[in-house]
Amino acid sequence: MHPSLKHLIALQGVDLRVAELRQQLSSFPARFAELDRQLVAARQRLDDSRAALTKSLTERKTLELDVEQWKQRIRKYKDQTAEVKSNEAYRALQHEIAQAETELARAEDRLLERMVAAEELEQQLREAERALRAAEAAVAAERNRLESEQANLEQELAALAAERERVVQALPADLLNLYQKIARKHGGVALAEVREETCSVCRVRIRPQVYQELRRPENDQIFHCESCTRILYCAEHDAAGVAHSPTP
Numbered sequence: 001m002h003p004s005l006k007h008l009i010a011l012q013g014v015d016l017r018v019a020e021l022r023q024q025l026s027s028f029p030a031r032f033a034e035l036d037r038q039l040v041a042a043r044q045r046l047d048d049s050r051a052a053l054t055k056s057l058t059e060r061k062t063l064e065l066d067v068e069q070w071k072q073r074i075r076k077y078k079d080q081t082a083e084v085k086s087n088e089a090y091r092a093l094q095h096e097i098a099q100a101e102t103e104l105a106r107a108e109d110r111l112l113e114r115m116v117a118a119e120e121l122e123q124q125l126r127e128a129e130r131a132l133r134a135a136e137a138a139v140a141a142e143r144n145r146l147e148s149e150q151a152n153l154e155q156e157l158a159a160l161a162a163e164r165e166r167v168v169q170a171l172p173a174d175l176l177n178l179y180q181k182i183a184r185k186h187g188g189v190a191l192a193e194v195r196e197e198t199c200s201v202c203r204v205r206i207r208p209q210v211y212q213e214l215r216r217p218e219n220d221q222i223f224h225c226e227s228c229t230r231i232l233y234c235a236e237h238d239a240a241g242v243a244h245s246p247t248p
C-alpha cells in the first residue's frame with residue numbers, strides 16, 4: 001500500500017463526516033422557523049378567538065338597544081291609545097302595537113341567540129388560551145432539544161476540523177491537491193475501495209495487474225479507477241493482516 005494512502009483514507013472519512021454534519025446542521029434554521037410558526041399560529045388562533053368574542057359582544061349591545069327601542073315604542077303606542085278619539089285610530093294603534101310586539105319578540109330571540117353564541121365563544125377563547133400555553137411549553141422544550149443537538153453537531157464539526165488539520169499535515173501537497181481535485185468533481189468522494197477486483201463506487205472492474213499491485217504491501221504507486229478516476233485502495237490485505245494490522 002502506498003504509504004500516504006492510510007492518511008488519504010482517514011481524510012476521506014473526516015470529509016464525509018464533515019459533509020454529513022454540514023448537511024444536518026443546514027436543516028436547523030428551517031426547524032427553528034417551524035417552531036416559531038407553531039407559536040405564531042397558536043397566538044393567531046387566540047387573537048381570532050378574542051376578536052370574535054368582542055364582535056359578538058358589540059352585536060349584543062346593538063340588539064339590547066333594539067329590544068329597548070321596541071319596548072319604548074310599544075309603551076308610547078299604549079299611552080296614545082288612552083287619548084284616541086275614533087275607533088279607526090284605535091284599531092290603527094292596536095295594529096302598530098301588534099307589529100311592534102312581533103319585532104320585539106324577534107329582537108329578543110336574536111339577543112338570546114347572541115348570548116348563547118357568546119358563551120360558546122368564551123369557551124373557545126379559554127381553549128385557545130390553554131392551547132397557546134401548551135404550544136409555548138412544547139416549543140420551548142423542543143427548542144432546547146434542538147439547540148443542544150445543534151451544539152453537539154457543531155462541537156463534532158470543530159473536532160473534525162482539528163482532526164483534518166492533523167491528517168492534512170501528514171500528506172504530501174501534490175497528493176492532497178489530487179485528492180481535492182477529484183473530490184470536487186465527484187461529490188466529495190475521491191477514494192474508492194476495491195472489492196472483488198471492482199471499483200466499489202462505480203462498479204467497473206479493475207485490471208488484474210493493477211489489482212495485483214494494489215494488493216502488494218510494498219506497492220508505492222497511486223492507481224486510479226479507469227472509469228471514475230477515483231484513487232483506488234484495497235483494504236483486503238489489511239484485513240488479512242499482510243500489512244500492519246496483526247491477525248488476532
Ligand SMILES: [Zn+2]
Pocket residue numbers: 192199200201202203204225226227228229230
Ligand atoms: Zn470507479
